[in-house]
Structures are given as structure tokens and as C-alpha cells.
Amino acid sequence: MDEMPGGPSSGALRGIVVLDITRVVAGPFCSMLLADLGATVIKIENPHEPDYARAFPPTLKASSGEEFSAFFAQYNRNKFGLTLDLASHDGKQLLKDLVRRADVLVENFRPGTMDKLGVGYDVLRAENPRLVYTAISGYGQTGPYRRRPAYDNSAQATGGLWSMNGFPDRPPARVGTIIGDLSATLYAVIGVLAALRHAEQSGEGQLVDVSQQDSVLSLTENAVVSYTVDGKVPGPLGNEHPFVKPYELYPCKDGFVFFGGYTDKFWRLSCHLFGQPELADDPEIDTMAKRFEPEVYERRVRPVLHRWFQDRTKIELEEIVGDAVPLSAIKDIGEVVEDPQIAARDMVVDVEYPDFGELRMFGSPIKLGGTPTQPRGLAPKVGEHSATILRALAGLDDEQIAQLRTKGVI
Structure with a gap:
């Protein structure tokens, strides 16, 4: 044998x-x-x-x-x-x-x-x-x-x-x-x-x-402890994380990308890479805790990401961030099979x-x-x-x- x-x-x-x-x-x-x-x-x-x-x-x-x-x-x-x-x-x-x-x-x-x-x-x-x-x-x-x-x-x-x-x-x-x-x-x-x-x-x-x-x-990640500790029953969230923001799917010119630049380090890098370094020091969104607030995120952060991504392709966005920030094209299985990393x-x-x-x-x-x-x-x-x-x-x-x-x- x-x-x-x-x-x-x-x-x-x-x-x-x-x-x-x-x-x-x-x-x-x-x-x-x-x-x-x-x-x-x-x-x-x-x-x-x-x-x-x-x-x-x-x-x-x-x-x-x-x-x-x-x-x-x-x-x-x-x-x-x-x-x-x-x-x-x-x-x-x-x-x-x-x-x-x-x-x-x-x-x-x-x-x-x-x-x-x-x-x-x-x-x-x-x-x-x-x-x-x-x-x-x-x-x-x-x-x-x-x-x-x-x-x-x-x-x-x-x-x-x-x-x-x-x-x-x-x-x-x-x-x-x-x-x-x-x-x-x-x-x-x-x-x-x-x-x-x-x-x-x-x-x-x-x-x-x-x-x-x-x-x-x-x-199910934090679902069990969310229920046993706080009595919360997690439900569907779509593409959002329960509390981390920005950390989800965003539309771009030819599809969608995942962007996870939520830490202070990654947020500051992103602001510089996309030509708006002043946002890193904006007092309303200059810390991770502030950006996690749902109202602040929807009013201030999401529109910024929309401007950064909407007129650029998946490849262009990946090239802009390079190895600096977690941003990934959302690929269909055909793209995955032909991916050079794969x-x-x-x-x-x-x-x-x-x-x-x-x-x-x-x-x-x-x-x-x-x-x-x-x-x-x-x-x-x-x-x-x-x-x-x-x-x-x-x-x-x-x-x-x-x-x-x-x-x-x-």
C-alpha cells in the first residue's frame, strides 16, 4: 500500500x-x-x-x-x-x-x-x-x-x-x-x-x-457572550461589523472592495494615501472610538470613503494602498482562480x-x-x-x- x-x-x-x-x-x-x-x-x-x-x-x-x-x-x-x-x-x-x-x-x-x-x-x-x-x-x-x-x-x-x-x-x-x-x-x-x-x-x-x-x-464569534453577558441576541448586520467601523464592503467604479482601515494608524495612513491628510487630525473623527460611533460614522466617515472609492477601480484602489492599509478587492471565483497570490x-x-x-x-x-x-x-x-x-x-x-x-x- x-x-x-x-x-x-x-x-x-x-x-x-x-x-x-x-x-x-x-x-x-x-x-x-x-x-x-x-x-x-x-x-x-x-x-x-x-x-x-x-x-x-x-x-x-x-x-x-x-x-x-x-x-x-x-x-x-x-x-x-x-x-x-x-x-x-x-x-x-x-x-x-x-x-x-x-x-x-x-x-x-x-x-x-x-x-x-x-x-x-x-x-x-x-x-x-x-x-x-x-x-x-x-x-x-x-x-x-x-x-x-x-x-x-x-x-x-x-x-x-x-x-x-x-x-x-x-x-x-x-x-x-x-x-x-x-x-x-x-x-x-x-x-x-x-x-x-x-x-x-x-x-x-x-x-x-x-x-x-x-x-x-x-x-458565531461574540454572539454567545453577547447574550450571556448583556442579554443581546445578535441579528443580521449585512456587511457591517457589530462595532468596528470602518470595516465593511464599499462600492467602487467596477465592483466592491473591503476596507478595514479602522485603527488610528491605518486611518491616518489612508487619509494621506487618498490625498486628505487633514482628516487625520479632524477633531470629530481623529480617534478610533469616535469613528466607532454609528452616528459619526454615517455622517462623517462613510461619505469620505465614498469619495475615495467611487471613481476608482478595484485594481487602482489596491495599487494606491499597496501593503500599507487593509483594502481588498471583492473577487468572484473566476477572479480568485486566476489570482497571482492563489x-x-x-x-x-x-x-x-x-x-x-x-x-x-x-x-x-x-x-x-x-x-x-x-x-x-x-x-x-x-x-x-x-x-x-x-x-x-x-x-x-x-x-x-x-x-x-x-x-x-x-
């Missing part, structure tokens, strides 16, 4: 074997990050009902008419593909065999599902006491909501974030990405790495329990898929100096490496593997 799909296995997690029994994003993204870091990740899918993200757009198209989901490819790169019917006796036994050779298992079923299948945490821990069993779910493994079905929107709704997003004169708006799935994934990776270290030191694995609702709640950071990577052509997808934000990540691997076809995995980790021969295929176990 030294060779991962798409390239040689190296990196900080080389030698760590991860069993990935997840689908869609909350789970696959977790194991993808581990794979990028060098772990050997085995994606286990039901042979009769594989990950339905395989049908998500957009798709790569081969000349034969075959299609492959780019969405699926991005979140399942660098993984081996194995099919296993966990409802069958043989499938359960094979999973137990694999667990004995594994370090980590990741699943994102509703709590209790793996127990019903007969391969829950307690059963698998008996097979391998060092196993780090990571469960990502909507509401966690405990509590009154634990069995409720959940999607990303469920977490945004029940974690408080949805109620805070949008504009004050309109209904709340969901965050424009699957932040519940993504945040739970990131916390799961942190939990896996912490539990792995403990297992290496003590020989004991453990359950890593990550909830999407919990994860979203932790992203290119310099290797954050859009090109991967060649045989028969399908090139796929450009996001790279890895984790930059390690000694053991760099490997974001350019391929995602597996359904069960693509089943025989390889079962020979290497379960000790099966070709005849046994053929029998399992005939029975529909793999």
Missing part, C-alpha cells in the same frame, strides 16, 4: 491507514485532508449504492460519453476505492479484518446506524484497541437531537449562524457555502490528529465525536484524469516545510482498488475475491 492513486505516498501522515465510510462532503473532506497529508485512505462504498456525490455536477466528460463528477473528484482525491456491503455477514467480517490493520475510521452516518449494522465503535474497538473512531454527524452522539437527520442547512439553522446572516431589513440568509459540513470536517481532522498522538503514546484509541451544530455554534500558493492545482482530461480544483491550504501536502491525486472509481486492498490488508487471494464479487459483497 505504498502507492496512493495519483502519486507516491509521502508526507507527515505516511503509514497511517484511514478507513473512510463517508459520503458527500462532511467526512470525505476530512479524509481528503488526511490523504493530502500522506495517509493511506481507503474509501469504502456500498457496491449497490455508492456515494451519491458521484452524480453531483459539474462533470468531466470522456469521448465515450462516460462522465465523472468533478465535485466528487475534488473531495475524494488521493484515495483508494473499495466496495463493501456492510449489511452482509461477509462485509462486516471484512471491515473487522481491515480495522485490525487500520489507525483511523471515519463515518458520517446518523448516530446508531453503525451499531445497527453490527460494526459500531464498541465492536470495532474490540478488534483494535488503538483505533481512532471518528464520527461526524448533525447533532453528535449524545443529546436529545442525536437521531435527527441533518444537512448543512440544519446546522446553520440550529447553530445560530443563519439567524445572524443577511441584512437587518430582510429575512436571515444562509451562509453561501456548506459551512456546517466544512467546519465539522476541520474539527474532525483536529480531533483525529490529537487522538492519533494519544494512541501512539498510550496504545489506546478513542471516539472522536464531532457535531455540525456544535461546529457552527463555535463560528497561484503563488499553489491553491488551484491541475490534475490529469485519464480519458477525461484536466481538472483544476482547489489545492491544500496546509503548507508544511518538510513534508509538503499532495493535493494532485486522483479520486477512485467505484471499487477501483478492491482487489488490491483485500489482498494487501485482508490477506485474501484472487479466488476468494472473485467469490465475494459473485455474492455482491464487494
Whole structure:
């Protein structure tokens, strides 16, 4: 198992074997990050009902008419593909065999599902006491909501974030990405790495329990303490910060920019850069505390920013401030993909898929100096490496593997 799909296995997690029994994003993204870091990740899918993200757009198209989901490819790169019917006796036994050779298992079923299948945490821990069993779910493994079905929107709704997003004169708006799935994934990776270290030191694995609702709640900044200390329930603020000003979106000639020159240092620099140095000493707006006052901000500061920005393009404004003041063009994803900083950071990577052509997808934000990540691997076809995995980790021969295929176990 030294060779991962798409390239040689190296990196900080080389030698760590991860069993990935997840689908869609909350789970696959977790194991993808581990794979990028060098772990050997085995994606286990039901042979009769594989990950339905395989049908998500957009798709790569081969000349034969075959299609492959780019969405699926991005979140399942660098993984081996194995099919296993966990409802069958043989499938359960094979999973137990694999667990004995594994370090980590990741699943994102509703709590209790793996127990019903007969391969829950307690059963698998008996097979391998060092196993780090990571469960990502909507509401966690405990509590009154634990069995409720959940999607990303469920977490945004029940974690408080949805109620805070949008504009004050309109209904709340969901965050424009699957932040519940993504945040739970990131916390799961942190939990896996912490539990792995403990297992290496003590020989004991453990359950890593990550909830999407919990994860979203932790992203609400000062909302919890605003309520518990002052009794305030934060609502939608649009593009404004609860108290920091100026610190929001402002229109310019060809779009919008973010300007965050709110400190006295940045405000003084901005006044000089935009040709109005006298404003830095204006007694009504010469301190941060004065500029934070909503009435002063609306009457005195916002009109100044409007004059500075309205007749200049995003590029012109970025050139004026240079490295001196936090001002950033608000870019659409096309502009981001072509951004020179993104290119310099290797954050859009090109991967060649045989028969399908090139796929450009996001790279890895984790930059390690000694053991760099490997974001350019391929995602597996359904069960693509089943025989390889079962020979290497379960000790099966070709005849046994053929029998399992005939029975529909793999």
C-alpha cells in the first residue's frame, strides 16, 4: 500500500491507514485532508449504492460519453476505492479484518446506524484497541437531537449562524457555502490528529465525536457572550461589523472592495494615501472610538470613503494602498482562480484524469516545510482498488475475491 492513486505516498501522515465510510462532503473532506497529508485512505462504498456525490455536477466528460463528477473528484482525491456491503455477514467480517490493520475510521452516518449494522465503535474497538473512531454527524452522539437527520442547512439553522446572516431589513440568509459540513470536517481532522498522538503514546484509541451544530455554534464569534453577558441576541448586520467601523464592503467604479482601515494608524495612513491628510487630525473623527460611533460614522466617515472609492477601480484602489492599509478587492471565483497570490500558493492545482482530461480544483491550504501536502491525486472509481486492498490488508487471494464479487459483497 505504498502507492496512493495519483502519486507516491509521502508526507507527515505516511503509514497511517484511514478507513473512510463517508459520503458527500462532511467526512470525505476530512479524509481528503488526511490523504493530502500522506495517509493511506481507503474509501469504502456500498457496491449497490455508492456515494451519491458521484452524480453531483459539474462533470468531466470522456469521448465515450462516460462522465465523472468533478465535485466528487475534488473531495475524494488521493484515495483508494473499495466496495463493501456492510449489511452482509461477509462485509462486516471484512471491515473487522481491515480495522485490525487500520489507525483511523471515519463515518458520517446518523448516530446508531453503525451499531445497527453490527460494526459500531464498541465492536470495532474490540478488534483494535488503538483505533481512532471518528464520527461526524448533525447533532453528535449524545443529546436529545442525536437521531435527527441533518444537512448543512440544519446546522446553520440550529447553530445560530443563519439567524445572524443577511441584512437587518430582510429575512436571515444562509451562509453561501456548506459551512456546517466544512467546519465539522476541520474539527474532525483536529480531533483525529490529537487522538492519533494519544494512541501512539498510550496504545489506546478513542471516539472522536464531532457535531455540525456544535461546529457552527463555535463560528458565531461574540454572539454567545453577547447574550450571556448583556442579554443581546445578535441579528443580521449585512456587511457591517457589530462595532468596528470602518470595516465593511464599499462600492467602487467596477465592483466592491473591503476596507478595514479602522485603527488610528491605518486611518491616518489612508487619509494621506487618498490625498486628505487633514482628516487625520479632524477633531470629530481623529480617534478610533469616535469613528466607532454609528452616528459619526454615517455622517462623517462613510461619505469620505465614498469619495475615495467611487471613481476608482478595484485594481487602482489596491495599487494606491499597496501593503500599507487593509483594502481588498471583492473577487468572484473566476477572479480568485486566476489570482497571482492563489497561484503563488499553489491553491488551484491541475490534475490529469485519464480519458477525461484536466481538472483544476482547489489545492491544500496546509503548507508544511518538510513534508509538503499532495493535493494532485486522483479520486477512485467505484471499487477501483478492491482487489488490491483485500489482498494487501485482508490477506485474501484472487479466488476468494472473485467469490465475494459473485455474492455482491464487494
